[in-house]
Amino acid sequence: MKSLKSLLPFTLFCLSLLMINDSIAQSSKSNGAQTFEKYIDANQDAHLKEFLELISIPSISSIPANKPDVQRAAVWIVNKLKSIGISNAQVIPTAGQPAVFGSWENAPGKPTVLIYAHYDVQPVKESEWIIPPFAPQIKDGKIFGRGASDDKSGVMMSIWAVEAMLKTNGKLPVNVKFIFEGEEEAGSPNFKNMAMANKALLKADFGLNADGGQYDENTPEILMSLRGTAAMEFSIKTADIDAHSGQFGGKTLNSALIMSQIISSLYTKEGNVAVAGFYDKVIPPTAKEKAMMQKVPYNKEEDRKILGSTAETGDTTYSALERIWYRPTLEIIGMQSGYTAAEGHSNIIPGNAMARITCRLVNNQDPAEIQDLIVKHVNSHLPTGATASFKFTRGKGGASPMKFPSDTKEYKYVSDVLEKVYGRQPIQVGTGGSIGSLISVKDILGIYMYSMGLEQSDEKWHASNEFFKVSSVRKGQILYCNYFEHLAEEEGKLKK
Amino acid sequence: MKSLKSLLPFTLFCLSLLMINDSIAQSSKSNGAQTFEKYIDANQDAHLKEFLELISIPSISSIPANKPDVQRAAVWIVNKLKSIGISNAQVIPTAGQPAVFGSWENAPGKPTVLIYAHYDVQPVKESEWIIPPFAPQIKDGKIFGRGASDDKSGVMMSIWAVEAMLKTNGKLPVNVKFIFEGEEEAGSPNFKNMAMANKALLKADFGLNADGGQYDENTPEILMSLRGTAAMEFSIKTADIDAHSGQFGGKTLNSALIMSQIISSLYTKEGNVAVAGFYDKVIPPTAKEKAMMQKVPYNKEEDRKILGSTAETGDTTYSALERIWYRPTLEIIGMQSGYTAAEGHSNIIPGNAMARITCRLVNNQDPAEIQDLIVKHVNSHLPTGATASFKFTRGKGGASPMKFPSDTKEYKYVSDVLEKVYGRQPIQVGTGGSIGSLISVKDILGIYMYSMGLEQSDEKWHASNEFFKVSSVRKGQILYCNYFEHLAEEEGKLKK
Structure with missing residues (x-):
């Protein structure tokens, strides 16, 4: 999941970095003996070293050849959890990639927080990286490597926060459970079943999603809505074989051209989706939104x-934020036809x-309904002689959209802590991204997982040269430690 | 070069095969002591074995990594030529891939024939082949392997014909020169310069293009026209990096969509090319054509x-033959955007x-002029925020179209021999393909290279699972031997 945030110019960035660190230090100090802060500072080098170690494991969940790497990353995290005293840390197998679970439950009578993050990553286009994507490096205050931001940062910040408190106080003020997913980047196809099967194990009073972000380094945010997602692949066939472009050029259909025409037909001139029925279930934003x-x-x-783009797209009768948060999209994420190797030249009609x-x-x-509408559209736009086939590699369906309420105590606790650490109230944001597992958690465990993460929108999630800011490493830990303390305190008051 | 021919059903094919072999045998026998025929029959197994050896060399001219293979294929042919008594056989270096030359010039006072073929091949999509494309195999009367038909068949048929005559008679009735090109499949970028620099070496009275075909196994053809060719690559850029489809989907341009829209804009609804000026220099076929x-x-x-296609395309106000032979085309031969690896899934806006x-x-x-018109079209169809860049990897320009006269003695000799060997007059055909080197030969050496080859239109040139028919191996040699004899006889008569 990624929310929308603006990027501040570099100079402002550096300035704000100093201010924020200052404000965290002040706010923390005001809260009594914050020994965990000292621990966090003393261990930064060791933590960065192990962070690079985790990033170096190519845990690409959507590529079968990387399955052993995903498994290896899961075991690495289990070992890390055990090393900080989470003795019950374990790999939970699923029909796909495993999840990792671990809990510290030695605070009887105190609330239990379930923390979600994912340790799997997106594929890479290695040639576009300035460093090998799985040989992470720190340059100019940035940790470069696939998954550094999305979402190995979420895994490690939350673990280190627990580590800091356990190592300094020997205990936590609340009970904490971790559930780290191994196939979020593959659409979370097995999370729901895993959560159903482990309902008792995962049971909690509060939830936090560590795959979240800050609006910018000065501005905390609370995520109020996520879009859902539906994915599919389709192929256009015009002939059994590629044709010699001289022998057949002028009398046989070209699948690349027909694909281009069909893709073009998916959009209106205004930049909206032209698939019949696509917008039928879209409701305009509420007054509050x-x-x-x-x-x-x-x-x-x-x-x-x-x-580095110079123009916006889409139907500009809607604002950019509305388009991203409350309007659906259809994007071509990949297309291929004919001979496209970097070298060589093949004169064929594909x-x-x-x-x-x-x-x-x-x-x-509904993701499955939208997939059906697209299939119908493609089939109805095929010229004579062309056929289409469809693949739902991540299964039919997808993730449903989700909204979060702002009138709950769960919301308030997150807001309080963000305000304390950043020195200002969080802004409410939506996001164009999706995290299918958050919906499963709500449906099965009955809790909202408010987002609390340190990712920033310039960190090239899913793209080449992804990075995570070194400055966020400290802030993330401070944030989680403060949340645990605040939660214990506030819930304690309610019990009295 | 490939001409247009129809494919007969398999049963008819088998029947005709028997008839043709019969007719060749008869026509050859009627021509006195055809000892070369016995040699050809006695050596078929050995020839097939060495044919497979040449096909197994991946001489893909357009892929730099295969340069040593192209070189190896050239040396292999030089050695073959030497082994049959062509002592001056040699590799001729060019700025790109080498050509192979060899000659037998011991028939003083007799005409000299220059035979053209090319030993380089197209790239392969290995996964689509029923055998590894460079581990050729004979199955069901077909020699499968990349280049088996286009055009290693042309190289070997003409060499074996000379071999058969030299081994049986110790001499040829005419002088023969070979020029085998190593980069026809890369657009013959250096052939013209090579021919200019070796004008004296290549000097000849007659020319034959061994990269030619039969209309079908019963029907000989003479090629009257070739289309020219122009190739280019273009890229559309909308952003410096791929965007997270959730974070940006709805407000940023998608390069795959814009590429699709621009490709679509290259064509009219009727299937013609919509690039302004594209047809300006097209002249309708003459009454003769x-x-x-x-x-x-x-x-x-x-x-x-x-x-295996089920519909035709293009502007059907023109006949299929006119579209292929006398109308120009613009084909998308490859397109790529985003993440398209077979496995994995990347949610990015490319x-x-x-x-x-x-x-x-x-x-x-004019190829260069057409390239300019396309550049202009693409640039004028770019939406704000998108930029285009262009690559002319095979150089600006290309091959010009070419026509062959039918009122020359050169035409008559080829026609006579085809009629004799096939037992029927050749039909005149055009082709949609291009061979840039034939134009260079005409311009520099002043001779028309009429096509005399055995390729058939179902042999999947440039596509996966290319093959050459075993039955054509014998016929090709018989054809060339008969041509040498006929040429000597007819030109001898003229001298008297």
């Missing part, structure tokens, strides 16, 4: 700098073309 | 069977997309 968007200091110029689609969904849109 | 097309027993259903184009050109169309 509109007000929330108004308060977000969104700067589209800063935003574009992250990608008989086959392939494209992959990801939709981000909102409100009541 | 129209009459020629009428005589070709073209069967579009048979033709489609080769590809910042880059790439497509490759090959045009087949006619009449006075």
Whole structure:
């Protein structure tokens, strides 16, 4: 999951870094004997070293050849948990990639927090990286490597926070459970079943999603909505074999051209999705959500700098934030046809073309229903002589959209801690991203997992040269330690 | 070069095979003591063995990593030529891949024939092959392997014909020169310079292009026109990096979509090319050419069977033959964007997309001019925020279209021999393919290279599972031997 945040220019960035560290130090000190802070500072080098070790494991969940690596990463995390005193740490097998569980439950009568993160990562296009993506390096205050930000940062920040408290106080103020997923980047196809089968083990009073972000280094955020997701692949076939472009050029269908025409047909001139029925279940944002968007200091110029893009797209009768948070999308995430190796040249009319689609969904849109609409659209746009086939490699369906309430004590505790650590109130944001497992947790365990993570929107999640800011390593631990303390204190008051 | 031919059903194919062999045997026998025929029959196994050896060398001219293989294939051919008594056989270096030259010039006062073929091959998509493409095998009367038909068959048929005559008679009735190109499949970028620099060495009275075909196993053909060619690659860039599809989906341009829209814009609804000026230099077929097309027993259903395609394309106000022979084309031969590895799934909005184009050109169309028109079209169809870049990996320009006259004695000799060997007059055909080197030979050496080859249109040139028919191995040699004899006889008469 990633939320939308603006990127501050570098100078402001450095300045704010100093201010924030200052504000954390002050706020922490004001809270009595914060010995965990000393531990965190004293162990930063050792932590960075083990962080690089975890990032170096290519735990790409969607590539079968990497299955042993995903397994290895899971075992690495189990060993780390055991080393800090989580003696029951274990790998939980699923039909796909394993999850990792561990808990510290020696605070009887205190609330239990379940922390979610994922240790699997996206594939890489190695040639585009400035360093090998699984040989992480620290440069200019940034930890480069696949998964550094999304979401091995979430795994490690939360573990280190527990480590800091256990090593300094020998105990935690609340009970803590970890559930680290191994296939979030593959669409969480087995999380729901795993959670159902381990309902008792995962039972908790509160939930936190460590795969979350900060709006910027000065500004905390609370995530109020996630889009859902549906993915699929389709192929267009025009011939059994590729044709010689001289022998057949002028009289046989070209699958690359037909694919291009079908992709073009998926959109209106205004940049909306042209698939019939696609928007049927979309509900406009509520007054509250509109007000929330108004308060977000969104700067589209800063935003574009992250990608180096110079224009926005989509139907501009909706604001950029509304398009990202409350409007669904259909994106071509990959397409291939003919001979495309970097070297060589093959004069053929391709008989086959392939494209992959990801939709981000909102409100009541149903992933399986949307997939069906797309299949129908493609089939109805095929010219005579072309056929289409469809693959749902991650299963039919996908993740449903999700919203979080802001009138709960769970919300308030997260907000309080963010305000304390950052020195200012969090802003409410939506996100265009999806985390299917958060919905499963709500459905099965009945708890909302508010996001509490340190990722920032310029950190190139899913893209080449992903990184995580060194400055966030400390802040993440401080944040979680403060949350545990605040939760114990507030819930303690309620019991009295 | 490949000409257009129909594919006969398999039963007819088998029947005709027997008939043809019969007719060759008869026509040859009637020509006095054809001892070369016995040699050809006695050596078929040995020849097939060495044919497989040559095919097994992956001489892919357009892939730099295969440069040593191309070199190895050239040396292999030089050694073969030496082994049959062509003592001056040699590799001729060029700025790219080498050519192979060899000559037998011990028939003073007799005409000299220059035979062209190419020993380089197209790239392969190995996963689509029923055998490894460079581990050739004979199955069901077919020699499978990359280059078996296009054009290692041309190289070997002509060498074996000379071998058969030299081994049986100790001499040839005419002087013969071979020029085998090593980069026809890369657009012959250095052939012209090589021919200029070796004008004296290549000097000849007659020319034959061994990269030619039969209409079907019963029907000989003479090639009257070739289309020209122009190739290029272009990339669309919308961002410096790929974007997270949740974080940015709805507000940033998708390069795969824009590429699809631009590709779609290259065509009209009728299936013509929409690039302004593209058809400006196209002249309709002459009355003679129209009459020629009428005589070709073209069967579009048979033709489609080769590809397994079920519909034709293009502007059907032109006949299929006219579209292939006298109308230019623009084909997308490859396109790629985003994450497309067979395994894995990457939820990104691609910042880059790439497509490759090959045009087949006619009449006075100039390859460089056509490339400029396409660049202009793409640039004028870019939306704000997208940029395009262009690559002319095979150099700016390409091969020009070419026509062959039918009122020359050179034409008559080829026609005579085809009629004798096949037992029927050749039909005149055009081709949609291109061979840039034939134009260079005409321009520099002043001779037309009429095509005399055994390739058939179902042999999957450039595609996966290319093959050459075993039955053509014998016929090709007989054809060349008869041509040498006929040429000596006819030219001898003229001298008297």
